[in-house]
Amino acid sequence: MDFFTFLFIISVLIVVLLLILIFFSDGDLTLMFLEKIGTRLSSARGKVYWVVGASSGIGKELAFQLAAHGAKLVISARRETELKAVKAGCLAIGKNAGLVESDVLILPFDVTKVDSHKHYFDLVIRHFGTLDVLINNSGRSQKAEFQNIKLKVDKELFKTNVFGLVNLTRVVLPHFLAKSKGHIVVTSSCAGKFGAPLSSSYNATKHALHGYFETARSELAPKGISITMICPGMVHSDILTACATENPGEQLGGKIGADEKRMKTERCAKLCAVAIVNKLDEVWISLNPVLFFLYVSQYAPTIARAFLSRYGVQAAIKTRGRREAGALGAR
Numbered sequence: 001m002d003f004f005t006f007l008f009i010i011s012v013l014i015v016v017l018l019l020i021l022i023f024f025s026d027g028d029l030t031l032m033f034l035e036k037i038g039t040r041l042s043s044a045r046g047k048v049y050w051v052v053g054a055s056s057g058i059g060k061e062l063a064f065q066l067a068a069h070g071a072k073l074v075i076s077a078r079r080e081t082e083l084k085a086v087k088a089g090c091l092a093i094g095k096n097a098g099l100v101e102s103d104v105l106i107l108p109f110d111v112t113k114v115d116s117h118k119h120y121f122d123l124v125i126r127h128f129g130t131l132d133v134l135i136n137n138s139g140r141s142q143k144a145e146f147q148n149i150k151l152k153v154d155k156e157l158f159k160t161n162v163f164g165l166v167n168l169t170r171v172v173l174p175h176f177l178a179k180s181k182g183h184i185v186v187t188s189s190c191a192g193k194f195g196a197p198l199s200s201s202y203n204a205t206k207h208a209l210h211g212y213f214e215t216a217r218s219e220l221a222p223k224g225i226s227i228t229m230i231c232p233g234m235v236h237s238d239i240l241t242a243c244a245t246e247n248p249g250e251q252l253g254g255k256i257g258a259d260e261k262r263m264k265t266e267r268c269a270k271l272c273a274v275a276i277v278n279k280l281d282e283v284w285i286s287l288n289p290v291l292f293f294l295y296v297s298q299y300a301p302t303i304a305r306a307f308l309s310r311y312g313v314q315a316a317i318k319t320r321g322r323r324e325a326g327a328l329g330a331r
């Protein structure tokens with residue numbers, strides 16, 4: 001066997017091995033590797049994390065994960081009653097890690113009310129004296145066909161999913177810059193990486209987050225600021241309840257069935273926490289086949305686009321059903 005044949009066989013074997021690893025993973029390979037041998041979650045102990053969008057779903061479970069390892073927490077969202085329950089959960093879970101009542105601060109607010117951001121950030125600093133990590137997790141999904149969406153819906157979604165988070169980050173940044181240290185986490189989505197059908201406004205907001213925060217990283221990394229973009233696939237949460245449609249103000253009111261094939265919220269939150277303590281730039285967290293599709297869309301975008309154009313809408317309808325896929329008029 002000549003050298004080039006040997007090299008070819010080794011390359012093929014490596015690709016096959018990587019494909020097998022991806023097939024059995026629920027996160028990108030760097031994340032899977034660091035889950036095993038990276039910085040431990042215990043490094044969160046004593047640091048102050050502000051989880052925005054902590055009243056349900058991924059943000060709530062992430063607060064629990066961090067509390068279990070003794071992190072101090074600010075938990076925010078609009079629903080105060082839910083936040084109180086999350087705080088009680090954090091204190092119970094974090095008891096063995098030494099968490100006490102004053103280590104979890106509830107700050108209910110609406111992220112779209114940007115004029116109030118400075119006030120709430122001041123309350124964080126008044127309470128804890130510092131902030132280490134801002135987790136921009138709040139967000140609202142959407143199910144609708146592109147041609148039916150009213151422009152007002154696009155604006156509503158950008159207000160919640162993008163401008164609210166970008167403004168809050170800008171309010172927090174002077175604090176991080178003053179100490180030449182800080183970490184900004186953003187919950188994007190797999191939908192921020194390719195054009196998944198039947199939620200174009202939502203996908204656009206998630207793509208926009210990458211535009212803002214990838215640029216911010218290149219400006220802020222030399223100043224000691226880390227940015228982590230988290231891209232989950234389909235996860236169990238309340239995301240379909242307040243989900244937007246094509247009409248302004250309308251909510252889908254959907255519910256994710258307990259038996260639906262989605263990643264468990266706890267598992268997603270655990271992997272988010274691993275990504276955060278390891279300060280990864282971008283992570284993909286998803287079951288297959290979406291995880292595999294993310295790799296295809298990253299490394300063979302033409303194939304991914306051809307697949308979405310041919311099968312995307314049918315796949316979405318098959319996964320979610322016609323109404324909850326937002327495809328009432330689609331064939």
Ligand SMILES: NC(=O)c1ccc[n+]([C@@H]2O[C@H](COP(=O)([O-])OP(=O)(O)OC[C@H]3O[C@@H](n4cnc5c(N)ncnc54)[C@H](OP(=O)(O)O)[C@@H]3O)[C@@H](O)[C@H]2O)c1
Nearest residue numbers: 053055057058077078079111138139189234235237238239
């Ligand atoms: N579940 C999935 O399949 C999935 C997949 C990819 C990405 N994501 C992203 O993950 C993040 C968390 O979503 P989730 O799945 O955990 O859904 P969720 O259970 O509906 O959680 C959304 C969170 O955002 C908060 N929120 C929404 N609008 C807000 C506003 N105007 N001001 C303040 N907080 C607001 C909600 O709290 P209040 O209602 O109390 O305000 C809630 O805490 C979102 O950014 C979502 O886009 C989810």
